[in-house]
Each structure stands twice: as C-alpha cells, then as structure tokens.
Amino acid sequence: MSWDDTTRWCAAGASVLGDSAGAAEEAVRRALAQATGDTGVGADQVVLAVAFVSAAHDLAAVATGLRRLLAADVPVVGCTTAGEIAEATGRDSDLAVMLFGGSGFSVRTAWATGLGEDSAGTGQRVAELLYADEDVDPGVIEEAEDGGPREVVMLLSDGLAGDQQAMVTGVYRVTGAPVPLVGGCAGDDLVMSATYQLIGGAGSGPTDRVLRDSVVGVRLRSDGPIGIGVRHGWTRVGGPLVVTAAEGSSVSSLDGRPALDAYLQVLDAPEQARTDPAAFTRFALNHPLGIAGRSQDLVRFVTGADFEARTLKLVAPVPQGGLTWIMTGDVDSVLSASEEACRLAVEALEGRPARGVIAFDCIARRAALGEDSDEEIRRIGERVGDVPLIGFYTYGEIARTRGMGGFHNQTLVVLAVA
C-alpha cells in the first residue's frame, strides 16, 4: 500500500461561534471542506470525530451540532478543555474537531464512569470494552513489516477525578505493552469545578452521552504507522532529594527537612513566593518536581503550598522514599521540548508524512509560556508539516510507550498518524 493512498485521511476544523451546536456544525463543515479539497472524500466515509471544546460550550449541544453533518452511528468522542489548539490560528478556537475517514482506519470506542471511586477499575473496564468480542487480542494486530505500532488507544479522562496513573494501569492490564496509550485529562478553563467527556455513535449506545467522572477510550487502528512523541523541557536543579514524608499528593518533607523550605532554598525563591500563596503558585508553575524515571524524569506539577505546615501540594502522588529533583525551565527549553516531541512523533512514521496530528499540551506549560504559547503552536505546526492538527490544553497528559508509567504533567504529548 503506498503512502499516498486515499483509504485513510484526517481533516481538521475549528470554530469561534458562540452557539454550541452552530460552532460544532461549522467546525465539521470546515473539516469536510478540507477533506474534500484534499482527497475528494466526504462525510459518509468518516469513521471517527474527535472534538475538543471550551468549557463555556454545552457539550450536549455540541453533539447535536456534530450530528447535523455526521450520521448517528459515526463514533464521536470529545471533552471540555482548558483551551483548544487549532490548526494555523494558534489561538483558542473554542471548538476544534478532527475527522478520521476512510477504510484504512478502524475505530472502536468505549466509556466507563467511576473514575474517582475506582480509577484502576474504570480504566480496566474501558479497555475491556474496547477489546471485547475480539478473537484477536491486543497486539495481534497485523504489525507493520517494520515493527512499528499500527494501533493506539486514546483516552480522554475527567481531569478532576481520581488517580490518573492508576487509570492508565487499569487500561494496561488489558492492552499490555503491545498497544501504546495517549490522551489527556479534560479541563474546564481553570475553573476547577467540573469537566465533561462526550461519547456517541456505534458501539457506545444509541445516544450521544455527556459524562463526568469518566474515561472515554478510542481504539484506533491504522494501515499506516503511528508515532508518539513525549517531551517536557524541564531540567534538574541541584542534587537529588529523598521524599522522606509524603501522603498521597502532599509532600511534607524532603531530605528530612520541611518540603516547602527545601524547595524554596534549592530554588532561591524570590521573597514574595515565600509568603504569598498566589505568588508561590505562579513561581511553582515553572518549577515542578521530577521523579527519576527510566527514559525521562516524570514531571509532577507543584500546585501550591501550605505555609503553616510547610508542605508542598502536588497534582499527583509521589512515592515516599522516592528520589526527586526540583526542576526548572524557561520559555526556550519548553519550546524546544515541544519541537522535540513533534520531531519524535513524526520520526516514528518511518519517513511517511503525517496525515493528522493531535497534541495534548499541559495547561501549566501554556501558563509558563505566557504570550509565547502562540509561538509554541506555530512551532508545532512547523515541525509536523502542513497537516490537519488539533489539540487541547489538559489537566494532565497520558502517554505510555514503555514500562507502565503513563501519566504526565507539564508535558507535551503528540500523536501523529500516517
């Protein structure tokens, strides 16, 4: 099969309309126009629609809008975000849609709720549904002659519920190492009150559903290679610190000293960050903790501090007894990491051009970049080439390509399909 066949295609569209249904319709129309322009194919060939939507939109109305142009059985997934990434504009588009089409892709979707109660179990249930009724097991996919993956599971989870790494472990119980996992945690424009996930179409029930506390999964198989790039751009400051006391995601001591004091001292933090919680949070945005990992340090976002108890609050649990580094970064290092993640994703396509790219970018990186976040989108576009691109700013990124660890913070995850 040659790389320029039209048995599979991607197309992206975005909209800034205030009306949720109208915006969704417009985005799909634009995407279809792009697809038609490129390949002469149409809505009847769409096998999957992925929508990333501002929390200001009504997700149910978005579903209605999508269905105005897509048949009822076309699988649709999506979620609310902390900002959308849309092709070319580099700005919030309020709503971004990617269509996958053609017989070269095959898709199965599934969902499960209960993430907050039983994260691992919820992840496992979604994966079991994705791989139910299969004579063939995960991994028995016709692998590329060259060995690269031809299948990926994309997960969109509620970023305000549960333990995301446990959720990934639950999925891994079913998929195992053969299948890479990517995705992101849904956001709500930093309101931190509720995020929503959307699923509908064949295999996931008769109607489109808007969910909370859930994981939505897409199992995407392709005739072409799939590439994943993961980079964060933070570097270690100072020596290693042992987590001498931690409970869940609250770290009370590092190297036997109150965690907050150790953190401020290593970073020589400015006076304001030592007394003012808001200033601390701004400062911490650029100074996450890193946990030693096999290929790359796993980054954990420091969300705040308790000035009384001298503890650090993190976005995810840190193992007590574990070795951590305080990390730092600047606009340049974060931007080069973005480029590197794109390069890795595209490189994995074995020389074939990407047909579509989805980026899961941490909201904290965007905040750290400030006005340079447009520059990041520009560079992502430049790196992946002139291909349909969407993405969103997440409350946590998912990427598992080696080992079992798959939950990231302050990281860019890039999925490229050829």
Added chain:
Amino acid sequence: MIRDDLQSLTAWTTQQLVAFLGSVSAARDETAAMQSAAEGVAIAADAEVGAVIVDGVVRSCIGFGRHRVPADALLAACRDSAATVEIPGAGRAEVLAAELGRNRPGHLLTARVGAPFAAAERGMINAMADVLGLALDVLSALESERAARQLSEQHTRQVTELLRTLREQRQLTLSRFSRIQHLIADRDCPLEQVLDEITATAGELVECDVSVLRVGPDSVSTYGLDDAAAAAVRSGADELGTRAERCGIPVVDNDVAVGSGFACFGEPSIRSALAVPVLLRGSETIGHLLLASRHPDHRFTTLEEALATSLAEHAALAVQDAQTVDALRKALSDAQHRASHDPLTGLANRATFLSALESALAHQESPESAPGADAETSSVEVGDQAGDQVDAAPGLDDGASGEAGVPGEESTDDESSDGRRTRSPRGGETTCVLYIDLDYFKQINDTHGHLVGDQLLVVTASRLRHGVREGDVVARLGGDEFAVLLTSVADEQQAQAIAQRLYLAVTRPAQLHGESVWPSASFGVAAAVPDDTPISVITRADLALYEAKRRGRGQVAVYRAGMGESAA
C-alpha cells in the same frame, strides 16, 4: 554520568520496596496479592511485564495483553537465568525471575525491553519475592483457617481467636517491615541502627528469646541477651550461623543438644535455633541472622524461616544501600573537588577562591560568626555558606553587632596605612589577600621546558600551602599567578609578615627533573575594607603586586592609596 547511574541506583534501592509492600499488604486474598505483586514489580522496575508463577502456573501477569500471556516462555524463563521473552510490538525483553522462598515453589518475574537489570535491581526483586512469599503464606494460613471455621462449628471460638492472632500478626509484620524499609530509605540513618532494628524485629516477630545479626567481620547486633552474654556472643561466631553462611541456605536445629555451641548464650540453655545467611546481591555471603529459643517446646516453623530469610534480605539491602550511598557521596565529592580545584596543583581554582573570599567578607560583616571556621572546605560548601551568611546577617543587627559593622562609623584602631578602615569587626581581626606572581616564569619554561615549568608550579603550590594556617585558602588563579586568602589576621602588618615568610619559602632553590631552579616571586598584599567585594580586594592586591614588580620584582608590596594611579 556515573553520578546519574548511582543516583538512579539509590532511587531503586530505597524507593520501590515500600510501595510494593504497601500494595501487597492491602490485598484481601492470594489472588489479589498476586495481581498487585505482578503490577508492583513491573512499576518498580519501570518494566513492561510483571508476573507471579506458583507451582508451574502463571497465576498473575501484566504486560502482554489480557489473552496473550506466553506461559511456556515465562515458565522457561524461571529456569534459565539468561532468558528473554518477546513482547509483541515492544521488542525482546530481558527477564528477571526471583524465587518466592522455600515454602512455596514459585517466582516473581519481571521483563523489560531495552535496559538490562542492574545488580541492585536483582537484590531488590529478590527482596520483593520474599515479601510476596511471606504475604502469601500468611494469606493462605488465613484462608485455610477460614475454611476450617466453616467446617467445624464447635471450634468457632478457637478459630476466631486464631484468625484474630494471625491478622494482628500480619499487621504487625507488615508495619515492622515498613519501618525497616523507611530506615533503609533514610540516608541519614546509620547502618548500625538499621541492623539493630532488624535484629529486634526478628526477635519480636518470631517470638523467640534471642536474635543475633552478624554482618561483616565487625558488626554484631543482639536482642534478648544480657550484657555478659552479648559480649561473649560478639567475640565469636556460633556454629549454626557459620554453617548457614557456608551452605548459603537456612539451617534449623530444633533439638539443640545441651552444652553444644550455645553455652555462651547463658541460661536457660538454648533448645532450638535457626540461622539464615545474609547474602549481598543474592550471592555473596556477608553474615547471618540467628534466632534461638530457650523454651523446651519451641520448634522453628517454615513460616518463621521465611520471615527470618526476608529479614536477612533486608539486612543485605541495608548494607548494599549504605555502600551505594557511600559510593554516591564519594562520586559527588570527587566531582565537586574536580570542579573547584586546579588539576595540576590541586589548589583551589579562581572560582573557588572568589567564593571563599566572598564568604570571608560576609563573615566579617556578621560579627558573631567565626571567621574562617569553614573556609578551608570545598568550594561548593564555601559558596553555600556565603549564601547562608547573607541570609543570617539581618537577624544579627540588633545590638550584638556593636558599632564595628556599621558602615561609615569611625573605628578607633583599625586605620590601615592608606587611611582606609580595614574590616575588623571583632577582636581586631581582618581579611587579607596576597596576590603572587612567579618572576621570569616564561624564561624558566623556555629554558628548562614545560615539564620543569609545571613542576615549579606544583612545588610553589605546595610551599604556599604549607606556609599558611588551616583556614587560609591558597589558590592558583591561572598561569603562574597564585593567591592566598588570610581569613583572620590581626592587621595588615601581620599579613605582610606572612607574605614575607611565604616569599622566603617560595624562592628557595628547587631541584626539578634534575635541574636546579632558583625561583623568584613578587607579592602584593591588600586588606579588606568595609563594603569590599571579592573583586575590589583582589584588584588592590593586584595593584600592590604590580608595584612589587615595578620596584624590581622579588619582593613584597603592601597596597597604598594612589597605587592605582601610578599603575595607570
């Protein structure tokens, strides 16, 4: 690079066992324990695959996808230590399988693509396998008791009691293990304390009378012995323990003959004993753990043997971890030394000198501190102290500083000869810098060759170092330029006298590679004044050095006002 390796190794040895123990101990039954063990070992090893194999059956496995577990390949890997397995889509993985212990024929297995297992990881996974074996033993005892209860109504009360005891025992076991692991993870906890804790845990958990942990030639921890018996036991190894060490496996004697080998343990006589070897990285015998009972009816059970084996594993881990931390500290201090010292002469380099000088100046500004007390240490520490000192200074402003530290205020007796007030906040002590340049160094290099030139630099360094007091800092600033930081001299005159003495030492004739060399050197001396920065002091010392050269070299010059102008 080596630093990174060591650090990741330390991370490994301290981090994962705690999490593993937590997950296994939370399990309600054997199946759940095996699932969480398979996941736990894979997470700990950052590996793709984790599995538990018992009695030739893969009881739990993660990493291959639900229905694709290659059972035969995994079973084969348990028998062959060099085995690999293919993970579809991920590649060929190296397998590491650790035995669960003698009670339970089985393995805890993990497999990883693209990163071979290090020795430390093998030790850790052996320890995990032991913890799992132990947990499974306790769980199966609980389960069989549960079954027994259903069968026999009349024994309900006893069984309930037994169940309760077992549960409490299990909780106690796990919490004691957790404590040991935290002690191991705490880099500041001395090894002896960890070993003492293991010894006491062994005695208390097994409920025997005596436990003795012998590690290496010198370290012996005892539990349950009075001072006299402990001293006697320390002085000589017991026979059973020696046997366990020699065989590399646990040895039990449940019928100790009176008067045989345990005489020094005191009265009443030891009636039963168990010894397990302490194996470093699972192979090298470094000692043993001995448990002994004075009770005539006590028999050591296989469960107790498993417990002792696991505790011995923890002792080995503690030793291994301490070795790793030592190696790490040494590697760090070597790296710091390399970064802060001149490779040819071993003296502090320019950056180190500047930071030591900065620290000394800061010390002078805070009168309560002891100038020079820490200044002889390495550059990094000196730098840190400088930072701390700046932080500390404001807090010392109230009264204690007296008048001496306040800029602009006249002092009575510290006028230097150029009219500048030198920095002497306490006891008339001040900081001085000597700037030294070897005269005619280029000619010596040209005439005698670079080897002799280099040797002269080394000799000069040594002469300077031996000519100063502890606490003073000697540095090579580059080329043939040296500097000395005198952290607490009475006054400029004393600094000048020290410079004269060093001048005489440095200019003694030297035999270098068979050649006679008559070195000459010029010295510039400057004392610090309030608000000095390292650069401003050094600049004045340099100006004085220039003056010494101008006057014809081979002499010591002290900075005087106006030298700057004449230099210009």
